[in-house]
Amino acid sequence: MSGSISLDDILGGRDESVYDLATHAPGPAGELPLAGDFLASAPSGELFGMIQDVGMGWEPSRVDADAFLLLSHQGGIRGSDGRPIALGYHSGHYELGLLMEAAAREFAALGCMPFAACCTDPCDGRTQGTPGMMDSLPYRNDAASVFRRLIRSLPGRKGVLGVATCDKSLPAMMMALASMHDLPVAIVPGGVTLPPTEGEDLGTVQSIGARFARGEVSLDYARQMACRACAGAGGGCQFLGTAATSQVVAEALGLTLPHAALAPSGQTIWLEMRIRPLRNGAHNSAAESWLDACRGPI
DSSP states (O other): OOSOOOHHHHHOOSOGGGGOOOSOOOOOSSOOOOOHHHHHHSOHHHHHHHHHHHHTTOOGGGTTSOEEEEEEOOOSEEOTTSOEEEOOSSGGGTSHHHHHHHHHHHHHHTTOEEEEEEOOOOOTTTTTTSGGGGGHHHHHHHHHHHHHHHHHTSTTEEEEEEEEOSTTHHHHHHHHHHTOTTSOEEEEEOOBOOOOSSSOOTTTGGGHHHHHHTTSSOHHHHHHHHHHSOOSSSSBOSSSSHHHHHHHHHHHTTSSOTTGGGSBTTSHHHHHHHHHHHHOTTSOHHHHHHHHHHHSOO
C-alpha cells in the first residue's frame, strides 16, 4: 500500500450529508395474514420470522407461502458486469449466485417463498503445498453440519435445493441433504469452467512449476499457459477429478438431472438446467416431490 493514512482520514468527515439519516420509518404497508389460532398458539419465532420477511421487502399477503431453502457454497463478490469486486477461493463458487437467483425466481413463480443461505468452501488446489491442505477434508464434515443447522434453522421449510460444485462443498451438501429424510431435496451441480481454446486444462497446468524446474517448459510458456488455463469465471475444473466425480455421484443418486454437471457455468443452458428440477417431474424422480411440495402441504 502506497502513501500514508492520517487520523483524519479515519475519523474525520468531509461529506456532511452522511449525518442526514433516518432513525425511524413507517414500516411496510398492509397487514400480515394471521389467523387467530396461529397467533395464539404458534411459536413466537414463526411470527418473528414473518415480521422480518416483510421487513426485507416480501409482499405481506404472500408471507404465509410455503418456504423453500436454497443452500450453496457461494463465495466472492460478483459485480453486475460479471467482474470481481472480491475474489472467491475458487471459480466453482464465484457464479453460484446466478443459479440461486434463477431458482429463487422459479420458486416465486410457483407461488413459494424462497430463502437462501451459504457456507463458502476452500480450494485444495489453492492450498496445495501449504498448511491449508489440512483443512480440505475436515471442511466436508464441518460444512455438512453447518448446512444441516441452516436447514433446521428455517422452521416450516418444505424442501431444500442444494447448489454446489466442487469436491469439498458437493459431498458436504450431499451428506446434509441425505440426512433430511422428511424433506424433498434436490442438488444442482455448479457446472464446469471453460478450458482454453489453446493451452492446458486445470489438471495439466498444476504441474507446470515442476515441469519448469526440470527444464521441460520455458518460462514464457509457463507464464502464458498459467494465465489462460481457467477460461471461465465460474464452474468446477474441466477434468474428471474429485470435483467432477462428485457431480457424477449426485446424478447417480438421483439427486440431480442427468448430465447437468456438464453445463458450462454462466451460460443459458446452465441456468435452464438448474430450474428444471423444480418444473419438470418427468425427467427426475426428485422433481415430483418438489412439485407436490410446491402445490401444497407435504
